[in-house]
Amino acid sequence: MSNKEYKLLQGNEACVEGAIAAGMRFFAGYPITPSTEIAELSAQKLPKYGGKFIQMEDELSSMAAIIGASLTGIKSMTATSGPGFSLMQENLGYACITEVPCVVANVQRGGPSTGLPTSPAQGDVMQAKWGTHGDHPVIALTPNSVQETYEITITAFNLAEKYRTPVILLMDETVGHMREKLILKDPSEIKVINRKKPTCKPEDYVAYRADEDLIPPMASFGEGYRYHVTGLTHDETGFPTNNNEISGKLIERLNNKVEKNIGEMSYYEEYELEDAEIVIVAFGGVSRSAKSAIDEMRRNGKKVGLFRPITIWPILEKQINKISEKSKEIYVAEMNLGQYFLEVDRIAGKKCPVNKICKVTGELITPNEIINAIYGGK
């Protein structure tokens, strides 16, 4: 055992540890199972770090509050589950177009509507991408362990800060509620990215004039830099415009700042993939079932491997494409009726058969169900 600090923690608790390590100093939220521990622990810990916690009246205002806090330069987060995530969609779009960094943790439970409050699901994959209207950038990350939840929450804040866009931490009840060992990192080992700030004088600041990297420097409210923030399509000053050319360029820049940097945010794991003829694609809690299934099938000589996207959005097109060229068959296992499958089939379907292993009973897919699906196909 190393002398590093370790704890038995839930995924939700690890999320808070990661958020604080990344610099979160503001949390606004409305508690909802299975995400409540994120709010609870944030309420306990934030005051000790000079931060603030507010329980809002609902999820619409929670999302609004973290946008407001972030505009003052404070790293902010909220946490929710499906019903609350639905309510946050409007302001999530507002954060996209106003380019306000923030992190939204959605610990998925059974849906639609209030669904199965205490049970796991992965039914919000497409909502994470298309829940808010209009063409907008989305970064969504999905961890599969307590340790990874800690680390990927730090990454979520870093990406939000770097690209000035909301980042969705798309967890599931399995990972949010399970307890396992978390090894806390020393602050010196943690890479923390902070938003780019203007270097010009306040009177010269043009709030939405992007640098070559497509990202405009962001001044904090209260520092003397004055600018306008609106959900309407705006020009470089931040004021609304109906100019078609300017509008088109804004929407393209918003999307391009994520799409053109996809290589900087492509997180994934490959397990037993080197010689795999059959590839299981699974993420979050289900990927752990897939690993157990693969161990079992490998013992019987079947060449099976796992591709586990940690970055759910933007879609890891390059990696999925590569798998489709090497493998004979792909199985997408997920706790929904085939949402991520749609993307994998779009990318890989022309080169190899893509099948789905789906479950919406509110229970984690078991290793045996994966094994049976794969052997059943033979």
Next chain:
Amino acid sequence: MFQRIEMRLSGSGGQGVILAAIIFADAAIEYGLNAIQTQSYGPEARGGASKSEVIISKDEIKYPKVINCNILLALTQKSYDKYVATLDKNGILVVDKSVNVNEDVSYKVYKIPIIETAKNKIGTHMVANIVSVGALYALLEDGVIDMKAIKKSISERVPPGTIDKNISAFEEGIKLIKG
């Protein structure tokens, strides 16, 4: 030699079976093993069925839920009826005295007065979960988790001011198995 054990602790919501499983997981990682603890419960704060699981292993634990249940604790008839079929045929069943069980089985059955011991020896049914921890601990192979680790875990996880009562409850639980 010990490699892996899978336990399922079940009862009624509010009986503390989730805390009991957390205590085992906590003690296991304290002792240098891998452990994972999960739960399932209804939306109610009290009542309803509550199930908690803990896997302790020398190897990495991938699938986080119990597949091969080595030890089942059932504090209520309802939880026994619901989960007994999942117990391994060479496993161990621990039930409260109030539960009617099928005795003609291949697994070992320990029908013990868990709730009564909590009430009569410690003075509150609220420590039935920790009496259970004692009984289950006594049934583990020697050396899976050492006594110091589990007592430390109990002390850190129970509410302040109740540590002595809970340690006594733990010791009473051991006595129910070892006499």
